[in-house]
Amino acid sequence: MESFFTRYRNLVVLLALLTVQIIGLAVQVRRTAEGRSTANTQDAAGVRLIRLWAQGLVSPPEKAAHYITTSITGGWQNYIDLRHVREQNAQLKEQVDRLRLAQASLLEDARQGERLQAMLDFQHRYIYSTLPAQAIGSSGNVQSHVFYLDKGSNAGLKPDMAVITAEGIVGKVRDVFPNTAQVLMINDQTSGAGVILESTRIRGILTGNASGQLEIVGILADERIKPGERVLTAGGDLVYPRGLPVGVVDKVVRDPDRDAFIDVMVKPYAGLDRLDEVLVITSTQPRFSAQDQHDIATSEAVKGEEAQAIKDQLKASEIMAEHLPGLIDPGLPADKQPLLDDSNPNPVSHPPQPLHPDRFTPGSNDAATQGTSTGQTPPQAEGASKLALKPPAKTQPKPGAAPAPASTGTQKDQ
């Protein structure tokens, strides 16, 4: 027995190590109710410990490398450029970033307001508190699109917090260590985010493909989806707040597995390949500053004054309407109606009276009154002016009645 292990000790060691790792893998993967395999989203304590060791080993040199490179490049640029201008520029950039976030949120809110004709409690949405962080390293594996931040649980980071840049969303915090945090990027195959196409309002799930490109899957073929359309977060995944920019539609391809479905390739706004500074959304709860509270109170007060002014104007116009004369007063005889008032600078013009009453004059023609034809054709010009005075009810046939035969007048003459 001893000679067997001595002779095949290389193979024995190999098989032992492989067996241990295979058993370890089996523990980390579980079967879903649908019968598919999936990796555990939450690491077991032992696995987490190994990850912590690896991070503890790798992150200090990474931080040092990051610090050295940023110090060298930053120091050089500070000496070359005007320092105060750079600082001011950085402040302005931060301000622009905040305003872009606010703008994106408000735009989405406004669009929904147009559709629903209601903007209720908009001040209670999209007020975030964010924490800036630096990307210090990656997984180094093309099949795992994750990167590490230089802040962890000590800075208040927690799993499932959204990570964004001023341009768009980046990913979510997957795992948190004391001084670092692992971020799962949106272009990873295991990632998923609810998104919506801005103009067509089609919803889908954003994920990554094998080459690290973004694609929206699970969409039925739709000709309205065109390249260039903006993609926003839909807000239903409990990670990314609604209305954040994601990217633009790059192209639409058929789903190779399902005929009726398409894959929408998305070009991300955020530069996912070379991330440096990111923002972690640490809270989506409303938190108004003192200035915000003051602004809201002022806005409410101004809105109330304007509403009161409009109400007063409406009341005054109603009072005026009561005191002004109407065109027809039912309490007055016909000759006393305001329309006949001579004091009116613009009196109503009546049609001229005929000089010589004829059979077309109202009340002078029994046949016309009875609705029958006389068989005589009046002069064209004179008849036209008199027809205007004729009561219309007696010249037009009843609705639904059969048209009179052309020989009716002839028969009458006979």
Added chain:
Amino acid sequence: MAVLGSTMYLETRRYPKILYLVVPLAALVLQAWLPRVLGQYAWFDLPLIVTVYFALGRRSPIQGTFMGAIMGLFEDALTHRPLGINGIAKTAVGFLAASVGVRIAVENQTIRLLLNFLLSLLSSAIVVFIYRILLGLDLKWQWLTELYSAIGNSLIAMVLFPVLDRLQVRD
């Protein structure tokens, strides 16, 4: 053939002990840090190259196996994937590289380049096998990227191996 030889006549290389710690650690750190600089063009696997180098140089399958297992597990620990996928792949690669090193004189640059290329592809194949067959996970794969990585590993090995050769302890 000149490259073939008996185990007894092939030199077993020795290195300063600190090198066994510094070089793998540097490989892990650079593998995690360089993709941030190079973006999507980071077509290399430095832990694999280091595993192959020490396995070939030491000519000990057991040492190569352990080296591959440790490097692979640490690589896995930096990802969000289950631990052991790269561990198994690099364990096998370390064992095979050392087994080849026992039988072949691997100082020849062409052989090193070829070995790195083949072992890189083998590592990728094992990873795919583990993902899809062993674990049944749904994973999309691009072999072109793996081919680029294999080429990148071979080119880096051509530069790195002579540098590391200079650090070995000579009697």
